[in-house]
Amino acid sequence: MVQAKPAYKHSRDSRKRIGGPAHLVVRRSRIDSEGCYTTVPIKKGTLVVEYAGLRLTIKQADALYDDHPRTYLFGLTDGKHVIDGEGVAAFINHSCDPNCEADEIKGRVWIVAARDIGAEEELTYDYNLYDGELDDPSLCFCNAQNCRGSMYSEKELAKRARGLRRRKKTRKSANR
Numbered sequence: 191m192v193q194a195k196p197a198y199k200h201s202r203d204s205r206k207r208i209g210g211p212a213h214l215v216v217r218r219s220r221i222d223s224e225g226c227y228t229t230v231p232i233k234k235g236t237l238v239v240e241y242a243g244l245r246l247t248i249k250q251a252d253a254l255y256d257d258h259p260r261t262y263l264f265g266l267t268d269g270k271h272v273i274d275g276e277g278v279a280a281f282i283n284h285s286c287d288p289n290c291e292a293d294e295i296k297g298r299v300w301i302v303a304a305r306d307i308g309a310e311e312e313l314t315y316d317y318n319l320y321d322g323e324l325d326d327p328s329l330c331f332c333n334a335q336n337c338r339g340s341m342y343s344e345k346e347l348a349k350r351a352r353g354l355r356r357r358k359k360t361r362k363s364a365n366r
């Protein structure tokens with residue numbers, strides 16, 4: 191294992207197009223400034239795109255992104271590693287009523303269609319954020335009827351309400 195910190199800092203623009211299927215495109219979104227759309231229909235259960243990126247230890251990620259309010263870190267279920275999202279999957283917005291879900295399969299994270307998705311739909315999944323700073327509410331603007339008002343997971347919202355969080359970086363998760 192290489193122990194050195196990766197010598198890079200991404201801007202959102204540099205993530206825009208690194209591989210990914212041709213039918214996934216980044217466009218302006220009502221949920222956030224930009225989002226990921228499909229130009230073709232996608233069947234429920236399809237592995238839409240991998241949440242690709244550099245695999246970092248949580249320590250490395252914390253050092254890299256200490257002062258960054260916004261990151262693209264996806265926490266793996268081993269509790270020790272994150273994927274620092276690059277490419278089109280990092281542009282998929284959160285929704286409380288999403289059409290995709292994130293699944294960890296053999297240490298890789300896939301965005302999977304949770305229902306049949308029509309052409310020109312924006313792709314979304316539930317970020318289930320955790321380990322955020324207490325002063326960062328990560329407000330949600332998805333406009334779904336069941337919007338919980340925040341991108342944190344239900345469990346995390348309960349924890350935050352109890353004020354028990356240590357100060358760590360926010361990460362997305364599949365299973366929390």
Ligand SMILES: [Zn+2]
Nearest residue numbers: 286330332337
């Ligand atoms: Zn919402």
